Amino acid sequence: MSIRKVSSTILGMALLTLSARASAQINEQAAREQASSAVRSELHSKLDFRPDRFLGVQRDEELEQSLALAVGGRAGLFIYKISPTGYEIGENTVVYHAWSDFDVVFIVGVNPADGSTYRIHGFGLDRSLAEFEKLMMALKVRVPNPDQAESFADFYRKVNPENYEAITPISTSLELKQAAERQCQSGLGSFDADQREFTAWWKRAKPLYAGVSFKQTATPLSSGYFVEWIVLSSAAKGNCGGAPLRARLEVNSDGRVGKVTFSPFKNQ
C-alpha cells in the first residue's frame, strides 16, 4: 500500500470517528426520549406495560445541581424522574394516573455528549447501584475534601439506588421523635393504641438520646472519606419506633462508593 493510500485511509478513519462522535451527541429532547424509552422497556418486560400507557417524564434540575455539588463542577448530565403515575395534561383535561402499592419512580441520567444512559434508581437494587457506580466512574469524580464527600452522600441519598426506605438523615431529637411517631402510627392498631405504644417508646428513647449529637460527619480514609449520619430503623415487634442507627457510606477519592452499612447508635 502506498503512503498516499495509507494517509487517505487514516484520514477517512478519523473522519468516520469524528462523525460517529458527532452523531452520538444528542439534544435535550432526544435525551428525554432515550430516558423514557429505557423505563418503558423496563416496565414492558416486567409488567407488560402497554406502549400507549402514560409515562410522566420530568427533568430534575435540582438533582442535576446536587450532582454538580457532588462532583465539584458541571457534570453535563440530564437527569430525569420518570413514572407511570402523575398528571397527564391534555387540551381540556387533566388526568392523574395512580398506581397503588407501586411507588414507581425511575431515575435515569443521560449524558448528551455521548448518549450514554444510566439507570440509577428503580431498576432493581443491585442493578441501580452498579449503574450509579458506572456513572461516577464515567464522570471521573474526585472527592478531595470532606465538604464534597458530604455533598456526594447527599446526592447518593437523593438518588437512593438501593431504594432504602429510611435513608433521610435525622439531625435533631425532634426529628427522631416525629419519625418514630409516624412509624408507630403506621401500625395496624387504632390511632389511640398506636399512640400509647409510641408514648411508651418515647419514654424509653428520650433519656437515651438526650444531648446526643445527630450531626453528619465526614472522616478521612486512606482512599477517600466515610460519611456517617443517623437514620431511624424499621419497627420491630414491641418496638414500634425502631431505633436510631448510624448509616455509613464510604466514598473513595475516585468517586466509587460502597454499600451503605448500618450499625446501632453508640448510646443505645
Next chain:
Amino acid sequence: MSVCRMSFCCTAIGVPTAPDWAAKPITVPYANFGNPQSLNLYSYVVNNPLTLLDNDGHDINYAPGLQNAQLVKDTVQAILADPHTSANLSGYVGSNNPDLTIKSGDLSGLDSSTHNPDGTPGASITKGGTDPNLTTTTTSSTDSNGVTTTTGQEISGSTTITIDNRTSSGDTPGVLVHESVHAGEARENPVKYSKDAAAEQKTNPNCHDCKPQEVRANAAQKAYTNEIKKAIKLIEKDRKKENQ
C-alpha cells in the same frame, strides 16, 4: 350430583351460601320481574344449570400465565361472596362496568431495603399492586334556556391487579384482599382516588404504609384474610366433590 358451578361458595349440597351479587347495591341484584325465579338470590343461573353457566365470575379476567390461577379465582369468588369484602370487587362485575384483570408480574424492581433496630439488613418485598386505569365521563344536556344539567356519569376503562411472581400461595389470598380494597376504592370514585393518591404520596414520600389508602387496605387484609381463607377451603372442598 352437585350442579353448583357458581362463582362462589357453595355448600356440599349445591346451594350457594352467599346471595348473588350486583355491581351496584340494589334490592335484588339481577332481578327479572317477569321471572320470579330470578328473585331468589340463592338459586343458580335461574335454576337452569344445564343450559346456562355462571362460572366465569362475570367479568373478572385472569391473564395468561397467572400463577396459582385456581387459587386466585377461588380467592376472587370468596371475596365476592363475603359481605365484608364483596363491594370491593362487585363494581367490576357486569357488562356495564369496567373490567378487572388479574395477572402475575415481576415487581422485584420495586423492592426496598430496610434495616432492623440492631442494624441488620432487611427487605420489603412488593407482593402486589393495583393499577387503576379508569376514566370518568360525565354526560350533560343543555335546555332551551341554556342551562346545562348533568345527566349521568360513566366510569370506563379497566383496572389491573398484579401479583408478584414470588408471592407464595399462602400469601396470595391476603395480597388479593389488600389489592381489592385499592381496586374497589378506585372503582367507586376514580378522580377522588387519584387525587388522594397524589396527596398522600406527597405527605408520606418515605412511608408507604403511612398513607391512608394503605392503612385501609392493610386493615382489611388483617381483618378479613382468615375468613377468606376459610371460604377458599370450602370452595376447594366443593370442587373436589364435584370432580368425584
